[in-house]
Amino acid sequence: MLLRQRCGESLMTAVANDAQKAGIRKTVTILVVFVVAVFTWSIVKYLL
Amino acid sequence: MTTTVADHHHDEVPKGITRWLFTTNHKDIGTLYLWFSFIMFLVGGAMSLVIRAELFQPGLQVVDPHFFNQMTTVHALIMVFGAVMPGFVGFANWMIPMMIGAPDMALPRLNNWSFWLLPPAALLLVISLFVPGGGPASGWTLYPPLTIQGGMGMDFTIFTVHILGMSSILGSINIIATILNMRAPGMTLMKMPLFVWTWLITAFLLLAAIPVLAGAVTMLLTDRHFGTAFFDPAGGGDPALFQHIFWFFGHPEVYILILPAFGVISQVIPTFSRKPLFGYTSMVFASAAIAFLSFIVWAHHMYTVGMPLSGELFFMYATMLIAIPTGVKIFNWLATMWRGSLTFETPMLFAVSVVCLFTMGGLTGLMMSITPADFQYHDTYYIVAHFHYTIFAGSVLSMFAGIYYWLPKWTGHMYDETLGKWHFWLTVIGFNVTFFPQHFLGLAGMPRRIPDYALQFTEFNQISTIGSLVMGFAQLILLVVVVKAIRGGKKASAEVWENPEGLEWSLPSPPPYHTFATAPEVR
Ligand code: HEM
Ligand SMILES: [Cu+2]
Numbered sequence: 098m099l100l101r102q103r104c105g106e107s108l109m110t111a112v113a114n115d116a117q118k119a120g121i122r123k124t125v126t127i128l129v130v131f132v133v134a135v136f137t138w139s140i141v142k143y144l145l
Numbered sequence: 146m147t148t149t150v151a152d153h154h155h156d157e158v159p160k161g162i163t164r165w166l167f168t169t170n171h172k173d174i175g176t177l178y179l180w181f182s183f184i185m186f187l188v189g190g191a192m193s194l195v196i197r198a199e200l201f202q203p204g205l206q207v208v209d210p211h212f213f214n215q216m217t218t219v220h221a222l223i224m225v226f227g228a229v230m231p232g233f234v235g236f237a238n239w240m241i242p243m244m245i246g247a248p249d250m251a252l253p254r255l256n257n258w259s260f261w262l263l264p265p266a267a268l269l270l271v272i273s274l275f276v277p278g279g280g281p282a283s284g285w286t287l288y289p290p291l292t293i294q295g296g297m298g299m300d301f302t303i304f305t306v307h308i309l310g311m312s313s314i315l316g317s318i319n320i321i322a323t324i325l326n327m328r329a330p331g332m333t334l335m336k337m338p339l340f341v342w343t344w345l346i347t348a349f350l351l352l353a354a355i356p357v358l359a360g361a362v363t364m365l366l367t368d369r370h371f372g373t374a375f376f377d378p379a380g381g382g383d384p385a386l387f388q389h390i391f392w393f394f395g396h397p398e399v400y401i402l403i404l405p406a407f408g409v410i411s412q413v414i415p416t417f418s419r420k421p422l423f424g425y426t427s428m429v430f431a432s433a434a435i436a437f438l439s440f441i442v443w444a445h446h447m448y449t450v451g452m453p454l455s456g457e458l459f460f461m462y463a464t465m466l467i468a469i470p471t472g473v474k475i476f477n478w479l480a481t482m483w484r485g486s487l488t489f490e491t492p493m494l495f496a497v498s499v500v501c502l503f504t505m506g507g508l509t510g511l512m513m514s515i516t517p518a519d520f521q522y523h524d525t526y527y528i529v530a531h532f533h534y535t536i537f538a539g540s541v542l543s544m545f546a547g548i549y550y551w552l553p554k555w556t557g558h559m560y561d562e563t564l565g566k567w568h569f570w571l572t573v574i575g576f577n578v579t580f581f582p583q584h585f586l587g588l589a590g591m592p593r594r595i596p597d598y599a600l601q602f603t604e605f606n607q608i609s610t611i612g613s614l615v616m617g618f619a620q621l622i623l624l625v626v627v628v629k630a631i632r633g634g635k636k637a638s639a640e641v642w643e644n645p646e647g648l649e650w651s652l653p654s655p656p657p658y659h660t661f662a663t664a665p666e667v668r
Contacts (some may be wrong), residue, residue, distance in 0.1 A: 111249035111327070113664065120326040121251045128318045132356050139360030139390065143375055 158658045166261075169253035170658060171238045176555075177260050178235030179548075183624070185227030185267060186541075190617050192220040197579075197613040199596050200606050213596035214282035215274060215298075221285035222302070225402065226309045227267050229540050233405040234259075234316050236547055237344050239555065241320065243649040243656065244338045246329025246665045251322040259315040266308035273301035284594055286391055287361075289376040289384045293368050300369070303362045310355045317348035317355075324348075329648070331667035335429070338647050339422065342429050343408030346436045350397045350404070353440070358394040361387060385450050392443035400439040402536055403503075404432060406543030407474055410496050413546050414478050416645040417493035418485030424477040431470035431477075438467045448519045457516045464514035471507055475500060490642075491565030495546035498573050499539060506534030509584070524594075527587025533580045545572070545623070552630050553637035557655035560630045564622055571619035578612025 112118045158164070168174060195216050199207045208216070238256065242249055250256045273280040278296020281287065292299055324345045328337070337345075365387070367373040374380025376387045415422045422428065444452060444460040452460075478500050489497070509531040513519045522528060545568075552560050582605035587593075591602045598606065637654040648667070652660055 111247070111251060111253055113248075117326055121322045124322045124325050125252070125318055128321060128352060132314055132318075132352055135353060136356035136360055139357045140364060143364070143386070 167257065169249070169257050171242050171249045171253070171256065172555075172656070172658070174250075174256050174260050175235045175238030175240075178231050178238060178263075181260070181263055181267075182228050182232035182235055182544075183627075185223050185231070187620065188271070189220050189223035189228055190620060192216045192223070194613060194617050196220065197610040200598070201610040202607075203598050203600055203603055205597055208596070210596045211279060211282060214284075214594065215280045217594050218281045218284055219270060219274065222270060222281070222305075223267070224536075225285065225398070226306075227263075227270075229402050229536065229544070230309075230313060231263060232544050233344075233347075233402075233540075234313075236340075236405065236409065236544070236551075237316075237320055240551065240649060241323060241341055241344060242327070243652060243660060244341050244647055245324065245327060245332050246648050246661050246667060247323060247327035248659060248661050248664075250319050251327050252319045255315055256319055259312045259319065262308050262312040262315075266305045266312070269301050269308070270305040273298040273305075276301065286388075286395070287365065288391070289365060289368065289387050290378070292365055293377055300366070303366050306362045307359060310359045313351050313355050317351040320344055320348040321352075329661065329664040329667050335426070336667065338408075339411035339425065339428055340405070340408035343404045343411070343432050346432050347401050347404045350401050350436050350439065354394045354397040354401065357390060358398075361390040361394065364390075385447070388447045388450060389444070392446045393440070395446060396443045397436075397439045399532075399535065400435055402540045404435070406499070406540040407432065409543045409547040409550075410478065410499055412647070413492050413496040413550050414481050414500075416550070416642050417488055417490060417496070418482045419487075419643060420481055420485040421646070422477070423480035423483075424473070427473055428477055431473040434470040435467060438463065438470070442467065445514055445519070448516050449523050461514055461516045465511065468507065468511050468514075475504055475507075490549070491560070491562060491569055492546045492550035494566070494569045495542050495549065498569070499542045499546065502534055502538030502542070502573075502576070506531055506539060509534065522587060524592055525587035526583040526591045526593055529593050530580050530583035530587060533576075533583075537576060537580070542572070545569075548623070548627070550642075551649075552627065553641045554649060554652075554654045554656070556630045557637055557653075558630045558632075558634035559637050559641075560626050561634070564626050564629075568619055568622040568626060571615055571622070575612050575614075575616025575619055579609050579616055580612075582606075582608045582612075 112121065159168070165173065165177060168177075193216075195208060196213065199205070199213055238250065241247075270280070276296065276298050278298055280298040281292070281295065281302040283291045283295070283299075287302070324337070324341060334342075364373065364375040368375055368377050368382070374382035376382045376384050378384065411422055411428060442460055442464045444450075444456060445464045448457060448460070482497075487493070509527070513522050513528070513531060549560060549565055586602055586605050586609075589602065591598055639653050640650050641654060642650075648661075648665060649656075651665070
C-alpha cells in the first residue's frame, strides 16, 4: 500500500543515491543515540 | 534556477480516505498537520472562552473552580502542544522540501507516523476531562505535589505528553535528516531560506528539550504509582527539583514556539518590501545564539522558589542577554522594510503586527527578567499578558502571515483579500483589547489561574472578556477564507507575489503532487 502510493513501477523514492542514503542513516543514528542518552540521563542522574 | 516538475506519470494523486491514512507525501502530511492544528486551535480557543466567561464578573457564575482549573490547564496544553507546535510542523512539511529543492522529506514513512501519533494523543487529553476526578488541573507546568495527588486524568495527561513528545522527536529527526542530506546541488547551508534555518535550529532544540520533559513526566508517573519519591517530600523528594527539570525543557520550548515564527516573518517581510532580507548572516547567528542561551536561563521562571543569590543573579543576567539576539532580529526586519516599496497585503499586515506586538512581549519579558521586580510580577496576570504577546502575537500571528502568504501556492487560488483584512483587523484589535488590560491587572496584583477575584479588578476583566469574544469569533473568518480558496477563486500564478525569493515560487500553483523529482540547480 505504502509503496503503491509512492507511484508504481519506477518507485518515486525521496532518496536520490546511495551516498545520500548513507548520509541520512548516519544523521538518524547520531540523533537517535543523542535523544536516548538525554532521556536516560535526565532520570538516571537523580538515581545516582 | 531551473524549474523541474515530475513527469505526469508520477502525478496520479491517490483517492479517498486511504490517501490520508497511508500518505507519505510531504504536502499531504503538511496539510494534515495544518488542519489538525487548526482544529486544536478552535478547541483550545473554546476553552479560553469558558475561562473568560467565568472571569467576566467577580464571584462564581459559569463553572465550578475545579473545572475552571482544568480549563486553564488543558487550554494551554492544547494550544502549545496541539496547535502551535503541529502548526509549524505543517509549514515545515509543506515548505522545507520545496525550499531546498528536495522531492520529499528524507523519511517519508516516519513522517506519516509522526502525524498519526497526534490525534490519539489529543483525544486522550480531551477524554481526561471526563474521567473520575477530571482532567489535569495543575496548570500546564504540571507542578507536583498537586500532580502526584490527582486522579487518573493525570495519568492520561502524562501519557499524552509522552506520545506528543514522541511525535515531535520523530518529526525533528526527519527535519534535520532532510535539511542536512536532501538539499539540491548548490543549495549550501548559507543559501537556505531563513525559514529552513530556523526550523533546523528548532529541531535541535526539540531533540535536546523534549526528552527532558519526557523524563520529568516519567518521574511523576513513577512517583504516582511505583513508589519512587523524586518529587514527593513525604519520601525525601523535592518538588522544586521538578520545577528545575520542567523549565530546563520549558524555556527552550518557548523558543521552539517562536523560532519558526521568526522564520516565516523573515520570508514574508522581504517579499512585501521588495528588498532582500537585511542581515541574513546575522539572522542565522542570532537564531543560533537564542537557541544556545535558551538552555541557560530556565530558572527565571522560578525566582521565587528560593535560590542562592548567585543563582538568581546568574539567571537574571543570562536572561537579559537573550534580548540582544532578539533585538538583532527586530532591527533586521525594520531595516528590511526601511525604504522598501512596501505594500500591505494580508500576510504583510500580519507580519508587521508581529514585529510591533512581539516586541511588546519581549519588553515585558525583559522587565520580568529582573529578579527583584519579578517577585512582584510572578504568578500574576502580568505573566499571562507577557506570554500571550509572545506566543499569540508572535507565533500564532506569524502562522496567519504564513497561511495567507502560501495559501495561493498550496491551493492554486488567491484568497479573498477583503475577508483577509477583516480577519486581520478583528484579530489584532480583539487581541489587544483582551490582553493589554491584563498588564494592569497583573501589576495591581491579580493572581493568575483563579476563577474569582477582588472587586477592584472587575472593569479590566470585563474589557478583556469582550476582546476575547471578538478575537475568538474572528477566527471563523480564517476558516471561511481557507475553504473558499480551496474551492476556487482567482487562479494564482507561479510567483503569486512580485518577485518573491525562493525555489517554491519556481513551481506552479498549486505544485504537482510530486515536485523536484530531479533536483533543480541552485546558482
Ligand atoms: C525577550 C525575550 C524574553 C524574556 C526576557 C522572557 C522572560 C520571561 C520571564 C522572566 C518569565 C517568568 C516570569 C514569571 O513567571 O515570574 C517568562 C514567562 C513566560 N514566557 Fe517569556 N521571555 C521572553 C520571550 C518569550 C517568548 C519568545 C515566549 C514564547 C514564544 C515566551 C513565553 C513565556 C511563557 C509561556 C511564560 C510563562 C510560563 C508559565 O509560567 O506558565 N517568552 N518570560
Ligand atoms: Cu523562560
